[in-house]
Amino acid sequence: MPNLQNKVIWITGASSGIGEALTYELAEHGNKLILSARRTSELERVKGNCPAGSQENIRILPMDLSKSESLQLITDAAIQLFGHVDIVILNGGISQRSLAMETQLDVDRRLMEVDYFANVAITKYIVPHFLQRQTGHIVVVSSVMGKIGTPYRSGYAAAKHALHGFYDSLRAELWKECKNIFITLVCPGWIRTNITLHALTGDGSMLNKMDTSTDRGMDARVFARKMIRAVEKRKEEVYIGGAKEVFAVYLKRFFPSVFSRVVRTARVR
DSSP: OOOSOSOEEEEESTTSHHHHHHHHHHHTTTOEEEEEOSOHHHHHHHHHHSOGGGGGGEEEOOOOTTOGGGHHHHHHHHHHHHSOOSEEEEOOOOOBOSOGGGSOHHHHHHHHIIIIIHHHHHHHHHHHHHHHHTOEEEEEEOOGGGTOOOTTOHHHHHHHHHHHHHHHHHHHHHHTTOTTEEEEEEEEOSEESSTTTTOBOTTSOBOOOOOHHHHTSEEHHHHHHHHHHHHHTTOSEEEESOHHHHHHHHHHHHOHHHHHHHHTTOOOO
């Protein structure tokens, strides 16, 4: 089983939450890290919080996932920083807290652009690099919402569901060209991060409130360690979170009508 040591790893959404926690865990094992997000000052903060000996192996690469026209140049820049990329962790994204019929269509489009199309674009730009090297690993941070749908998450769930369709198809296609390119879809449940604060409401404004369920969720560092183990094992899909939300994935799969009745009254915000 390969270990995530001495690898070149590009992490999007690295300025907070899961991305920040992954950075701290991976920096401790001699990896060379490329940190991307919109806020350069926050990326510098995260880098500064890493062990002093690891900071010389960390590069900052600002990016805005909503700026699709910039993603090819940024991907090329990521490759050039250390000469290659071993693993890309597509973690950046935004969430939602609004009812479907109260959500402006522009908000649905923004969710798809950031949570789906940006990841697909980066993937299309980096796969030729992986094929050239005949090795690589794409890690996609999806959500349990990529497997189920609940109230207040229609656009978010749609984008996450789309990720599974794309990457399952891509995995089968790449197998024919290179059996050393791996794809792992990671589905977090409730993780204690600030994702709720930045979640979009129906008119596109930020919620600026913390969900009780999120606040009580799994610690981000605990999640990061579990996620890293799944990536080391090259798992194709993994669910990480509390028993309740992980159970919901299996309930939907095997007893969809029961899940449908339960989710109507589930507390999801």
